[in-house]
Amino acid sequence: MVWVKFQGTLLLFYQWKSTKTLPRAASTWWEILVPQWCAEFLLPDHFQHGAIVCTQTHTQTAVWLALQVADEMDVNIGHEVGYMVACENCCSSETILRYSTDDMLQREMMSNPLLTNYGIIILDDVHERTVPTDVLLGLLKDVLILRPELKLIIMASPQTSSKLQADYDCVSLIKVESKYQTEVVYTCGIQEDHFLSALKLLFEIHNSKERGDIVVFLACEQEIRKAYQIIQQEGPNLNPDLGELVPIPLYPSGREKILMPNKEKPCQSYRRKVLLTTSFGESLVWIKTVAFLIDTGIERRKVYNPRIRADMAVIQPISKSQAEMRKQILGISSSGKCFCLYPEEFSHKEMKPFPPVRIQESSLTSLVLFLKRMDIAGLGHCDFIDRPAPESLMQALEELDYLAALDNDGNLSEFGIIMSEFPVDPQLSKAILASCEFDCVEEMLTIAAMVTAPGCFLNPPQGTEEIAIACWQKFLHPAGDHFTLINVYKAYKEACTNSTSHYYDIEKWCQDYFLNCSALKMAEAIRAELDDIMRRIELPISAPAFGLKENVLRIKKALLSGYFMQIARDVDGSGNYLMLTHRQVAQLHPLSIYYNTRRIPEWVVFHEFRIAENNSIKITSAISPDLFVELAPQYYFSNLPASESKAILQEVISHLSPISATNKEQKPHGEDREYEKCPQTTAEQRCIIQ
Numbered sequence: 132m133v134w135v136k137f138q139g140t141l142l143l144f145y146q147w148k149s150t151k152t153l154p155r156a157a158s159t160w161w162e163i164l165v166p167q168w169c170a171e172f173l174l175p176d177h178f179q180h181g182a183i184v185c186t187q188t189h190t191q192t193a194v195w196l197a198l199q200v201a202d203e204m205d206v207n208i209g210h211e212v213g214y215m216v217a218c219e220n221c222c223s224s225e226t227i228l229r230y231s232t233d234d235m236l237q238r239e240m241m242s243n244p245l246l247t248n249y250g251i252i253i254l255d256d257v258h259e260r261t262v263p264t265d266v267l268l269g270l271l272k273d274v275l276i277l278r279p280e281l282k283l284i285i286m287a288s289p290q291t292s293s294k295l296q297a298d299y300d301c302v303s304l305i306k307v308e309s310k311y312q313t314e315v316v317y318t319c320g321i322q323e324d325h326f327l328s329a330l331k332l333l334f335e336i337h338n339s340k341e342r343g344d345i346v347v348f349l350a351c352e353q354e355i356r357k358a359y360q361i362i363q364q365e366g367p368n369l370n371p372d373l374g375e376l377v378p379i380p381l382y383p384s385g386r387e388k389i390l391m392p393n394k395e396k397p398c399q400s401y402r403r404k405v406l407l408t409t410s411f412g413e414s415l416v417w418i419k420t421v422a423f424l425i426d427t428g429i430e431r432r433k434v435y436n437p438r439i440r441a442d443m444a445v446i447q448p449i450s451k452s453q454a455e456m457r458k459q460i461l462g463i464s465s466s467g468k469c470f471c472l473y474p475e476e477f478s479h480k481e482m483k484p485f486p487p488v489r490i491q492e493s494s495l496t497s498l499v500l501f502l503k504r505m506d507i508a509g510l511g512h513c514d515f516i517d518r519p520a521p522e523s524l525m526q527a528l529e530e531l532d533y534l535a536a537l538d539n540d541g542n543l544s545e546f547g548i549i550m551s552e553f554p555v556d557p558q559l560s561k562a563i564l565a566s567c568e569f570d571c572v573e574e575m576l577t578i579a580a581m582v583t584a585p586g587c588f589l590n591p592p593q594g595t596e597e598i599a600i601a602c603w604q605k606f607l608h609p610a611g612d613h614f615t616l617i618n619v620y621k622a623y624k625e626a627c628t629n630s631t632s633h634y635y636d637i638e639k640w641c642q643d644y645f646l647n648c649s650a651l652k653m654a655e656a657i658r659a660e661l662d663d664i665m666r667r668i669e670l671p672i673s674a675p676a677f678g679l680k681e682n683v684l685r686i687k688k689a690l691l692s693g694y695f696m697q698i699a700r701d702v703d704g705s706g707n708y709l710m711l712t713h714r715q716v717a718q719l720h721p722l723s724i725y726y727n728t729r730r731i732p733e734w735v736v737f738h739e740f741r742i743a744e745n746n747s748i749k750i751t752s753a754i755s756p757d758l759f760v761e762l763a764p765q766y767y768f769s770n771l772p773a774s775e776s777k778a779i780l781q782e783v784i785s786h787l788s789p790i791s792a793t794n795k796e797q798k799p800h801g802e803d804r805e806y807e808k809c810p811q812t813t814a815e816q817r818c819i820i821q
Contacts, residue, residue, distance in 0.1 A: 180250035218656035233263035244508040257287035269513035290452035343422020351431035374401030381408035437526035562693030580658035581616040611752025695763040717746035
């Protein structure tokens with residue numbers, strides 16, 4: 132077999148291929164067959180060097196592939212074939228082939244740096260260049276040297292071949308060429324409104340009576356939602372003889388569906404599927420009935436700005452490699468037609484060869500924490516294909532230092548080691564650990580799960596906004612949005628209990644209250660995982676006390692312990708919030724309980740700040756300056772830029788200092804708490820577990 136000739140690494144670049152015997156795109160074909168061939172290759176040695184793992188960038192992809200392969204191998208899922216995704220591990224000691232998301236395999240390296248459980252590692256969809264995939268590509272170079280018996284297979288689109296071959300020297304290369312050529316139609320000029328042009332073309336295709344499903348690539352999620360509503364509204368006005376137009380939104384943020392081959396019930400009338408997606412869906416379309424593709428040629432990317440610690444929404448042209456990826460979706464159809472809503476000259480002059488890699492557009496705080504953890508095992512050096520920006524790395528190190536995750540030598544502290552155990556943002560893991568001190572662990576775990584999962588509030592259909600707001604009034608909490616999320620989760624759990632005992636439909640309950648059922652289920656799974664981690668490392672878990680007045684203050688203290696870098700002040704009493712760390716101004720998010728109310732808090736702690744057409748801070752809760760001064764590290768406060776807000780806080784510090792000194796003199800000897808927190812402490816004393 133060809134696998135015998137592998138020397139460390141194989142680069143496998145595929146394009147979509149179609150034959151009469153393969154009812155799916157060739158990308159799916161490789162993802163299904165290559166791991167099975169690997170299992171066949173290791174079978175004579177009885178997997179003495181380990182099992183096979185195949186990474187995916189999307190959760191749903193990993194699950195579906197595992198189910199498909201288990202069916203083809205005629206084995207039970209969870210035994211010989213399994214999957215490992217966030218909050219769900221469907222594997223056992225018998226598993227010889229597992230599909231895993233790339234971030235889960237990265238986290239596995241914390242406990243098993245050399246990945247000794249595996250004899251063959253397959254990195255799939257490498258062309259997407261996610262942060263975990265880039266990290267794995269860098270770290271596995273050293274692992275291959277330390278484990279010569281390990282085999283690495285990299286599967287990606289052909290556009291990335293030269294870059295990856297240059298990074299991995301002396302490797303084998305297999306190419307699979309496309310069998311069909313896609314007909315591409317360009318426009319004569321740039322479209323003034325790409326969104327309306329795409330919808331107009333969509334209806335023209337439908338009225339042309341040509342059969343086949345349609346894929347529409349739009350710029351952002353908002354356009355997906357808007358297009359879905361328009362198609363739904365226009366559906367009854369279309370000629371019934373042409374069949375039904377069925378819009379299928381393909382959302383990012385964990386709400387993805389995969390358009391794949393399935394057995395549909397026979398239907399008398401023709402139903403044409405219209406898949407509405409963004410760049411996110413380029414590798415998730417697995418269906419051979421797609422005959423038309425509409426490409427707007429632009430996308431909205433989320434780019435992290437380390438100077439202001441915020442994500443920026445940037446509208447820009449897609450890259451040439453993305454344009455090719457989209458055209459190849461039609462590669463399994465001999466009569467596919469791609470409509471590009473831009474001139475061919477635009478693709479040559481305005482489109483870059485490749486999209487920006489995620490590691491250069493993302494916050495690196497979690498990544499640096501992970502690499503510091505790997506440094507303990509001697510694998511802290513990561514040979515990135517494209518190096519992260521030095522400014523982003525410095526900001527990440529500074530943030531970890533503020534969070535007390537680093538010691539004076541820049542190595543991971545004991546507190547940082549515990550923080551790295553949690554698969555959440557470092558600020559959130561710091562807040563979880565602080566909740567142990569403030570006796571609000573149960574509530575903080577719920578908040579952590581709810582802010583980590585996708586948003587639980589659905590965008591109501593047009594005309595039902597007032598009904599949705601009235602439904603959400605039931606969950607509002609006067610202390611802030613974080614507490615509202617606790618109410619939502621408690622109501623959801625209560626509804627789940629009712630659904631078990633009284634046959635109550637939980638999905639119907641979520642629909643009635645305009646809540647995202649899948650997001651709440653994910654939050655439930657995330658919370659269970661966080662609770663397991665707390666118990667595994669034997670951290671104290673206090674009894675739930677939500678509803679008590681003192682509990683609200685405790686929760687705010689825990690939140691501020693992690694999110695003291697995300698504070699804003701209303702500068703004019705009208706909801707214009709100035710960030711404490713920079714001079715950006717933002718408004719409250721429309722889903723905040725303070726939005727359109729008279730009692731707008733002056734100071735708030737927020738979970739997310741995003742720069743777009745309207746800058747907004749999301750998930751906010753009111754705090755007092757006294758509370759911030761009590762919990763923020765003094766050296767962080769001293770590094771804040773001069774501003775009116777800082778002057779106000781300085782007055783608070785001056786007022787509290789004599790009181791603190793008096794309390795210190797009156798404090799009986801030996802009353803030190805288990806966790807020390809004080810704005811005046813030194814770097815060695817701050818936030819450490821005794």
